[in-house]
Amino acid sequence: xxxxxxxxxxLGNIGRNLLEILHxxxxxxxxxxxxxxxxxxxxxxxxxxxxxxxxxxxLMAVINAKKxxxxxxxxxxxxxxxxxxxxxxxxxxxxxxxxTPVNLETGGVGLELTRLALEKGVHVVTANKGPLALCYQExxxxxxxDDASKPGLRFSGxxxxxxxxxxxxxSDLAAAHINRVEAVLNGTTQVILEMMxxxxxxxxxxxxxxxxxxxxxxxxxxxxxxxxxNKLVIVTNAVLRQKATLNDVxxxxxxxxxADEVRAVRMLGERMSLLATAExxxxxxxxxxxxxxxxxxxxFARLAGDEMxxxxxxxxxxxxxxxxxxxxPIPSAAAMLRDFLDxxxxxxx
Ligand SMILES: NC(=O)c1ccc[n+]([C@@H]2O[C@H](COP(=O)([O-])OP(=O)(O)OC[C@H]3O[C@@H](n4cnc5c(N)ncnc54)[C@H](OP(=O)(O)O)[C@@H]3O)[C@@H](O)[C@H]2O)c1
Numbered sequence: 001x002x003x004x005x006x007x008x009x010x011l012g013n014i015g016r017n018l019l020e021i022l023h024x025x026x027x028x029x030x031x032x033x034x035x036x037x038x039x040x041x042x043x044x045x046x047x048x049x050x051x052x053x054x055x056x057x058x059l060m061a062v063i064n065a066k067k068x069x070x071x072x073x074x075x076x077x078x079x080x081x082x083x084x085x086x087x088x089x090x091x092x093x094x095x096x097x098x099x100t101p102v103n104l105e106t107g108g109v110g111l112e113l114t115r116l117a118l119e120k121g122v123h124v125v126t127a128n129k130g131p132l133a134l135c136y137q138e139x140x141x142x143x144x145x146d147d148a149s150k151p152g153l154r155f156s157g158x159x160x161x162x163x164x165x166x167x168x169x170x171s172d173l174a175a176a177h178i179n180r181v182e183a184v185l186n187g188t189t190q191v192i193l194e195m196m197x198x199x200x201x202x203x204x205x206x207x208x209x210x211x212x213x214x215x216x217x218x219x220x221x222x223x224x225x226x227x228x229x230n231k232l233v234i235v236t237n238a239v240l241r242q243k244a245t246l247n248d249v250x251x252x253x254x255x256x257x258x259a260d261e262v263r264a265v266r267m268l269g270e271r272m273s274l275l276a277t278a279e280x281x282x283x284x285x286x287x288x289x290x291x292x293x294x295x296x297x298x299x300f301a302r303l304a305g306d307e308m309x310x311x312x313x314x315x316x317x318x319x320x321x322x323x324x325x326x327x328x329p330i331p332s333a334a335a336m337l338r339d340f341l342d343x344x345x346x347x348x349x
Contacts, residue, residue, distance in 0.1 A: 001034050002344065005051075005092055007041040009084045009113055010099030014127050014157070015044075016066045017333035018099065023059045025337070035344055041087040046071020047080035048087045084109060088116055095152075095343065097336055098126035104226065104246075107131045118142035118151055123347075125339040127157040127332055133230035133246060136237040144346065145238075152343035155238075157335030159231045160185050160308045163324035167342075169239030169312060176314040178240060181278040181285075183310040184300050185231040188215045188222040189254050189274040191305035193291070196262040197272065202255070214305070224253035225274060225289040232276040232287055235310075240278060242285050252290040265293040271301045299323075 008015055022029075022037055029035045039057040042049045049072040051057045065075055073080035088096065096117040100110040111131035117124045118139065126132070131139060132155055140146060143153035159165045160183070169178075184190065191214050195205035206223070209215035221227045229249045236244040254274055265272045270293040277292075278285040294301045299321050300309050309323040326332070 001030065001036050003036045003038060004094040004340075004344070005038045005040040006095045006097055007043070007084070007088055007091070007093045008039065008097040008099065009043045009109065010101070010128075011042060011044040011062070011066045011072065012099065012101075013329040014333045014336070015097075015099035016063060017330050018097065018336050019059055019063050021330070021334055021337055023063070033341060033344065035341070037340075040093055041084070041091050042072055043084035043087060044072050047073030047078060048082050048084055049073075049075055049078045050082075050087060050091055052077070085112055085116055088113065088120070088122070093117070093122050095123040095125065095340060097340070098124065098128050098131075099333075099336070100128055102128055102130040102221075102230075104130055104133065104221070104230070107134045111135060114139060114153075115142070118153065121151050123152040123340075123343045124154075125336050125343065126153075126155045127336055129155075129158040129227075129230045129234060132158060132234045132237075136234060137243055140237070148346070152346060154339030154342055155234070156339050157332045159234050160310060160322075161324055161326045162331030162335045162338075163308055163310065163322050165235065165310050165322065166238050168320065168322060169235065173239075173312060173314055173317055173320065176312075176316050177280075178278075178312050178314050179280045180313040181232075181235060181240070181276075181310065182300070183228075183232070183235070183276045184273050184303055184308055185276055185310070186222055186228045186274055187305055187308060188219060189225075189228075190303060190307070191215075192223065193254060193257075193262055193272050193274070194305060196257070196259045197266040199259075199263075201259050202257065205259075223255045225251040226253075228274055228276045228289045229287075232278065232289060236278055236285060236287060239312075240285055244285075244287060249287040249289060251288070254291050257291055268293070269296050270294060271296070271298075273300055273303070275300075
């Protein structure tokens with residue numbers, strides 16, 4: 001049995017669901033994987049809750065508190081005066097699980113936490129695309145991507161939820177040359193485009209998507225294409241092994257489209273989608289995110305709003321197409337468990 005003491009930062013949609021998964025899968029993790037996961041630090045925007053000899057963390061109590069919209073600092077032994085970075089420095093942590101919000105300007109607390117953990121030799125699993133989109137090469141060089149003796153870094157939940165985008169690209173297409181990648185990596189824009197094709201104006205579609213809880217109150221990152229571009233940057237670095245940042249991606253959002261254009265495409269039997277593309281140009285990949293009309297025969301033409309997809313065109317494995325259907329955040333939270341188990345398997349060997 002191997003024991004891992006974990007720090008989980010972020011107890012929102014992803015973090016709270018991850019805690020529930022860890023709670024319900026405890027027996028399988030012990031019996032089938034010989035893994036014992038001990039919650040040692042849990043952090044949200046209110047502060048931290050740390051385990052000690054006198055205080056074992058009661059996962060169900062934390063899950064219930066978060067469901068009731070309470071911060072962990074309000075729980076017995078919670079602390080509003082310690083940052084998650086200080087908690088990482090002062091506690092014996094084996095793995096950091098990052099489910100904090102995306103910050104594309106500074107990388108936010110997720111970037112600081114990931115850097116500090118890797119510096120300390122602590123494994124990191126993250127669902128947060130921000131640090132990877134901004135600093136992929138720096139973080140990869142600090143991790144087992146560079147040298148197997150360094151701490152593990154995994155982020156499969158950051159690109160397409162539970163769709164094994166990164167894992168298939170890195171492991172299952174071994175030694176392939178990938179000629180082209182096409183992907184639909186943003187569900188919000190799919191839903192908005194579908195509403196526009198069915199008669200709504202751009203503004204009406206956005207308001208409806210916000211009302212349904214599908215879009216953020218500020219959906220700029222989605223509709224202007226930056227969310228998809230971030231994910232493409234991560235795929236380019238991690239799978240295509242080309243150094244890339246957001247500056248290398250030509251980005252056009254769906255906010256440039258008029259509803260009558262989207263409907264005209266539909267009248268032709270095609271479907272407008274925000275497509276992320278990496279195309280091999282002979283010596284580098286050309287990266288773009290743009291609304292593209294897809295012919296009815298295209299495998300992405302019938303994706304529903306809760307589906308995302310990626311296609312790898314390769315030299316030796318043919319074309320591999322992945323489609324994921326996900327309702328809510330549980331599959332993305334589960335991707336963090338999958339990533340942790342991958343680190344466990346590797347460090348075990
Ligand atoms: N939702 C999805 O379906 C999905 C899918 C794939 C990837 N992701 C990524 O996963 C991450 C989390 O998403 P989410 O939907 O769970 O977001 P969320 O519901 O907004 O939760 C964010 C959590 O981070 C906490 N937090 C904020 N600042 C913090 C700080 N300085 N230190 C510690 N915790 C802090 C918040 O605290 P409070 O609880 O106190 O507000 C909250 O618990 C994001 O990076 C997102 O892009 C999400």
